[in-house]
Amino acid sequence: MSQYSDLLYEGKAKKVFKTPAPDQYYLEFKDSLTAFNALKKGTFENKGQVNRDIAARVFEYLGGRGIASHYVRAEGRNGMVVKKVEIIPFEVVVRNVLAGSTAKKLGIEEGVALSEPLVEFYLKNDELADPFVSEEQIRIIYKIANAQMLEIKNYALKINEYLKELFLGIGIRLIDFKVEFGKDGQGNVLLADEITPDCCRLWDIKTNEKLDKDRFRRDLGSVKESYEDVKQRLMQVLK
Numbered sequence: 223m224s225q226y227s228d229l230l231y232e233g234k235a236k237k238v239f240k241t242p243a244p245d246q247y248y249l250e251f252k253d254s255l256t257a258f259n260a261l262k263k264g265t266f267e268n269k270g271q272v273n274r275d276i277a278a279r280v281f282e283y284l285g286g287r288g289i290a291s292h293y294v295r296a297e298g299r300n301g302m303v304v305k306k307v308e309i310i311p312f313e314v315v316v317r318n319v320l321a322g323s324t325a326k327k328l329g330i331e332e333g334v335a336l337s338e339p340l341v342e343f344y345l346k347n348d349e350l351a352d353p354f355v356s357e358e359q360i361r362i363i364y365k366i367a368n369a370q371m372l373e374i375k376n377y378a379l380k381i382n383e384y385l386k387e388l389f390l391g392i393g394i395r396l397i398d399f400k401v402e403f404g405k406d407g408q409g410n411v412l413l414a415d416e417i418t419p420d421c422c423r424l425w426d427i428k429t430n431e432k433l434d435k436d437r438f439r440r441d442l443g444s445v446k447e448s449y450e451d452v453k454q455r456l457m458q459v460l461k
């Protein structure tokens with residue numbers, strides 16, 4: 223239970239509460255886990271706490287490298303105080319190695335390293351199951367200027383470089399990840415949502431073993447153990 227009672231929104235993996243501060247929200251990480259647009263549901267004990275711990279450390283690490291995010295502080299067992307932002311309704315996926323939906327769509331075997339990081343945009347819309355959108359579609363249909371998309375793309379690429387380095391240092395290959403951005407009251411674009419094994423593909427460097435939500439999606443077992451492993455490894459390098 224959180225100390226906040228004014229629930230604004232409940233998502234698949236998090237709840238958003240109002241706080242006494244008008245420009246801050248409280249995010250509570252739930253123990254639930256979903257895949258395939260919530261067709262598949264699961265849970266494991268302490269998942270919320272593990273993911274909060276991972277997300278908080280990753281945001282602090284990125285913040286130390288000049289990546290502005292909505293993160294303010296970890297609070298409570300499984301919560302985080304964040305700056306209030308208006309989420310930009312596009313999910314930004316960065317791929318270093320081809321896997322998941324793009325590998326499947328193009329009929330290419332998973333695990334092919336890309337010659338440069340690939341940035342893709344998906345419309346954040348559960349009813350439509352988050353469809354892929356091209357940059358031209360974003361510009362012409364959603365009227366978002368090229369310059370703003372370029373800013374977001376470059377931001378995502380910078381985040382990718384820092385995350386690759388962080389994970390490499392703990393024996394993990396960052397295959398791909400999804401991030402979301404939001405705008406604060408002053409119009410600044412901030413990294414938002416979360417960075418956890420729910421929204422990254424993380425493969426052990428030595429064994430290629432998956433340490434992320436694919437273990438749940440694909441019924442590979444040891445979901446909890448893998449998330450905890452990622453947290454433990456991060457704690458060895460980040461306080």
Ligand code: TMP
Pocket residue numbers: 315321322323324352398399400420421422423
């Ligand atoms: P994909 O290969 O299924 O498109 O996923 C790419 C990355 O984005 C992968 O690390 C999982 C993450 N992701 C999310 O976090 N949320 C989503 O809704 C989807 C589809 C992917």
Ligand code: ASP
Pocket residue numbers: 234255256257258259260261420435439
């Ligand atoms: N996060 C999405 C869901 O909850 C899709 C996925 O990650 O596979 O359904």
